[in-house]
Amino acid sequence: MNFIFGIILLAMFILALRVIWATALQLLSAFKHVAQTFHHYRAQRLARHRLPVIMPRSREDMDWLAISDSVRQEIQSRNRETNRELERLELQYQAKQKTIKLYEADIEIAKLERELLKIKPMTVAVEIAPKPRRRTKKAIGPAMVDDKSAKTAQQVFQLREALKGNANGLPINQQARH
Numbered sequence: 001m002n003f004i005f006g007i008i009l010l011a012m013f014i015l016a017l018r019v020i021w022a023t024a025l026q027l028l029s030a031f032k033h034v035a036q037t038f039h040h041y042r043a044q045r046l047a048r049h050r051l052p053v054i055m056p057r058s059r060e061d062m063d064w065l066a067i068s069d070s071v072r073q074e075i076q077s078r079n080r081e082t083n084r085e086l087e088r089l090e091l092q093y094q095a096k097q098k099t100i101k102l103y104e105a106d107i108e109i110a111k112l113e114r115e116l117l118k119i120k121p122m123t124v125a126v127e128i129a130p131k132p133r134r135r136t137k138k139a140i141g142p143a144m145v146d147d148k149s150a151k152t153a154q155q156v157f158q159l160r161e162a163l164k165g166n167a168n169g170l171p172i173n174q175q176a177r178h
Helices: 002-049 064-126 143-164 172-177
Strands: none
C-alpha cells in the first residue's frame, strides 16, 4: 500500500514539474514578444526624428523617352484588353437580344395558333348539315368565317417560314410585301 501511495505522489510531483516548466516557457515567449514590440515601437519613434534619406544620384542619366514609351505601351495594352472585353460583352448582349426576339416570335406564333383553334371550331359548327346532292355550282357554307381563318392560317405559315429563314418558299407577290 505504501508502494502504491509512493508511486501516486511521484506521478503528481512529475506532473507539477511539467506544468511549472510549460508555464515558464509560455512566460518566456510572452516576454520576448513584448520586448520585440517595444523595440519596434522605439525604432519607429527614432526614425521619425532622423533626417530624410536622400538617394544617391545615379551615374547614368535616366532615359525618360524610353520610360515614357514603355508606360505608353503598357497603357495601350491595357486599353486593348478592355476593348476586347467590351466587344465580347457586346456580342453576348446581341446574342441575348436575338434570343429574346426568337422567344417573342414563338409567343406570337402560339397566340396565332390559339386564335386559329378558336376559329376552327366555329367553322365546323357553322357549316350546314350535308343534304342530298343536287346539281348546284356553289358550295353551301359560311364565306366570311372561312376567309378569316384562311387569312390567319396564311399569316401563321408566313411567320413560321420567315423564322426558319425560308423566304424563298413564299410566292413572289408575298415576298414583295415583306
